[in-house]
Amino acid sequence: MARKNLVLPFTRELIETVERQFPTPFHIYDEAGIRANARRLQAAFAWNPGFREYFAVKACPNPYLLKIMQAEGFGADCSSLPELLLAEQVGIVGEGIMFTSNATPADEFVKARALAAIVNLDDLSHLAFLEQTAGLPELICFRYNPGPLKGGNAIIGQPEEAKYGFTREQLFEGYRIAKAKGVKRFGLHTMVASNELNFQYFVDTAELLFDLVVEISRQVGITFEFVNIGGGIGIPYKPEQEAVDLERVGAGIRRAYEQRLLAQGHPALKLYLECGRMITGPYGYLVTRVRHIKNTYKRYAGLDACMANLMRPALYGSYHHITVMGKEQQPATVKYDVTGSLCENNDKFAIDRMLPELAPGDLLVIHDAGAHGHAMGFQYNGKLRSAELLLRADGRVVPIRRAETAADYFATLDLPGLSQFAV
């Protein structure tokens, strides 16, 4: 596989035109890139009739992008009431929705059932809770936590430390109870990785699930309709990293499917994925300008964007590549901390990053901001969330979310009511 693609889908001239109407900072998404990537994923699993990717809505909850996902044949992976409402708005309903929640309130189960979504339970105790609050559906799925049977990774941690899912023993019990209560259709789910770049990890996960499906089918006397191996396919944030070879993941899972499932006598079943990051991550960019250059004990480039626009560096110490538009050919000779304006010292997009010499007004593009980027935004310190723009496949740039204003910051307050507190 090729190394990370550093080529931008837009020119500096285009950004300078767009900026007159939509000032920086903003997020911009590349429709052509998202669609080509979606097709690559579909092709890698075309061997499996019924294969479906359920886009993890939390990664980038914008209805315009969900429309693109829908057009590419994707469903939506939701885990809250607003995410269910968002899917419904776009017209993704029924088994186009996988509802994977935890510590779930009753009204979310009720809404998921009303939309005829696939309900994926996080815990054995939720089976009775679902039955009492929303009624049991004909199709049920359980989330498996393999615990010590599976190694974890940095973002999601060790499975046995994770709050999610059923133990192995609880799965057998859960399917037995569900069957006894008249549930007719069954699925099995797990989600054990995040930002994983090793293709073998996903093949191993599929093998684990296929073996389990065969064992549960035999012991409980049910057959499975689908296996959802979760999301977590990583993207190359660093220039020297390589993208996950999707064709290899697809081929590896196919081999496991044929040997561990079909050859064991289990009928064909549908394979589901619920990736977020690899679907939109590389195709979203945070565009921002340098406000000030500051030289104290270190050199700082202070931007008009801040961690409210992209939390990952502050939250996980993540690397996000930075391109200085118009200075692509200049050598990276100066070491900067690239910061935002929020009053927290971890409000930095990069620490000790070698870049071309910067000046106020320079246009910076922060790569791989298309998933878990804008979505994680917040208003702490009075920082407002930026606009989201879409670079259409035909080259037009359209707004898909306006920037917040101070009025949005005040929107949840009853300001006239303040007068009753006057002293």
Ligand SMILES: *Cc1c(COP(=O)(O)O)cnc(C)c1O
């Ligand atoms: C966050 C999440 C995903 C998506 O993870 P990515 O790393 O973005 O692929 C999928 N499923 C569940 C249950 C999640 O919580």
